[in-house]
Amino acid sequence: MKPQIEIEYCPGCRWLLRAAWTAQELLTTFESELGAVTLRPAEISGTFSVTVNAHLLWDRKIEGRFPEMKELKQRVRDQIAPERDLGHSDRAER
Template sequence: MKPAIEIEYCPGCRWLLRAAWTAQELLTTFESELGAVTLRPSDASGTFHVSVDGQALWDRKAEGRFPEMKELKQRVRDHIAPQRHLGHSDRVERQDDVR
């Protein structure tokens, strides 16, 4: 069975669109590796939690911020398809590349 991602978000904070965009990005990137991406509204205020098959990959409260999509995709990749290259999302930025 293919892995499933769950994105739990705070509806009171109006984070449904962020959760939906995150789901879209993950489904687009990992369409052949994922079995499902589920959005789940949380009862706890301030929640934005991403897990794969119950294993936490990102927790906004623990990290102190939302994930950059690049880093979230890398964490998902490391968990479900470690051999996969993510193209430009794997590129390491050098200081002189940032403009």
């Protein structure tokens, strides 16, 4: 069974669009590796988290910020397809 990602977001903070954009980016990058990306409104205010098969990859409250897409894609890749090259997303910043 292919990995499933869940993005939990705070509807009161109006983070649905950010969650949807994140889902689109992950589906575009990992479309053959993923089984699903689910958006779930949170019951706790200020929540924005990303899990793969219930394994927490990102939590805005723990990290103190939203993820940069590059780093989130790297964390997803490391969980679901560690051998995968992400092209420009793997290159070091100058």
